[in-house]
Amino acid sequence: MTSCPPGQSVGAYLCQAGQVLRAAAIDQPRFEARLLLAHAMGTTQDALLRDPRAEVPAEAAARFGDSLKRRLDHVPVAHILGRQGFWTLDLAVSPATLIPRPDTESLVEAALEAFPEPSRPLRLLDLGTGTGALLLAVLAERPGAFGIGVDRSPEAAALAARNARDNSLADRAVFLAGDWATALDSTFDLVLSNPPYIERDAIPDLMPDVARHEPALALDGGPDGLDAYRAIAAALPGLLTPGGIAILELGQGQRAAVEDLARAAGLTPTGCRADLGGIDRALIIAKDHIAKKPFVAPPAAH
Template sequence: MTCPPGSTIGAYLCQAGQVLRAAAIDQPRYEARLLLAHALGTTQDALLRNPRAEVPAEAAARFGQSLKARLDHTPVAHILGRQGFWTLDLAVSPATLIPRPDSESLVEAALEAFPDPKRPIRVLDLGTGTGALLLAVLAERPAAFGIGLDRAPEAAALAARNARENGLADRSAFLAGDWAAALDSAFDLVLSNPPYIERDAIAGLMPDVARHEPALALDGGADGLDAYRAITAALPALLAPGGVAVLELGQGQRAAVEGLARGAGLEPAGCRADLGGIERALLLAKGGLAKKPFVGPAPAH
């Protein structure tokens, strides 16, 4: 950044937008507003209401550091330390995958499978990360209790923090463990967004992902299906009679994962597409659930 001392909000936004655009960053003006609002400790709306306001030197220095990190493809969520998901505001860190809007299709599928908000369901989130999936369901189902499990202790600790900050700590618990090895309980609903990227494909992902998000949350083995093999093998013991699992899929993985589920004695019960039309949320049942297909995104909540 070459803005002189005393430059205005408008000047910083203009120059930062140009720099980000030149670096082929998507939505450069939007990201410039996000980063400058963060540096100033204010909102994007406040920036736009007062573009002639001077940017103090301390905020300008913070903005310059944030911009430098973004040009190195550090995800915006890591720079801000926060990410919105469903109705929640979540802390994020390099120890966890950043929650994405596509994963909200799993929440929609889970809520449709358990439509009664007064029903006291038991929920398990395998590979909980930030706790996004579990906490979103708990926020909509006030009689539910859930456990989030993650192989990374740092992730389990972050999810517990997010539960506290969103007022859900009294109905949740978070543990570090290898998939379901630490559990000896049955659940009505099991959620999971497992690692599903083929190992050799990780290096070719967008730099924001390949260089800055944890390999533990991305690497699905040689064919992308290692985690699904472990999860589908464990689900018959984890699901209560009539229980439901909702698993996030990578593009084109539905048939393979349904095959693994059938081999474990589970019943595929439909798949909900994300907002891009990709089959994303696979629903599996352990007996007693009518096969009601999930074929597209639900109306905005």
């Protein structure tokens, strides 16, 4: 075992906590130890490392001990901190919502690529909004856009509204509690969704951080993982403007099945953006423009 400096210094606490986390098979134990101690002391990781011999006050040590105990019980770090970074945003999180993940940023990239003009007026919809991450990330990059986020959990919708306020986007975002699109009577240029897509029987086998501490409502995709996609595909023709697109997050290996659902609904899959791991993640689906009759000039008057 690596030796630690004596005393109650920052360096001692980090060393001891890193060893405990490593023994519990926690990924990135040293990084997580720094995150948790910085949070307990109300400072930054950089400040911790600048003075590793600084004493850890008793109250901070108690908070750190409680955080470490929770982490060893596989409570996600984001839940302990109450925050998670996503895109350019700092978002509040809670056990009522799925923690935003870097893989989901591929949907934001696909949306910005599809609508490259920043000032273009856009109407956006985020189905299963959770923390509001997807909707707010796109709104932050497209100042001409307005969006609605819908979630079946009232707690999630309230948290997303808080995140909109905290990120100065509340004037262009509205959040509602509802079952997918049943409460909506409007059309949108862009529909985003990171729906639940885990096969129900596979949930207990997920990492303990996820299986034990993230909301089942945000994970359970039904027996085959496709229940939410069926509901969304059925709703999209009535939600999208002519020429509008939907971008849906996929689980690994689900692209072909979700593309089939889209085609069965009269929509056209047009591509898929991979995440940083090379997995097909952001499926792009288009609603074709309504065919228009060609303009025929009236006969010239004689």
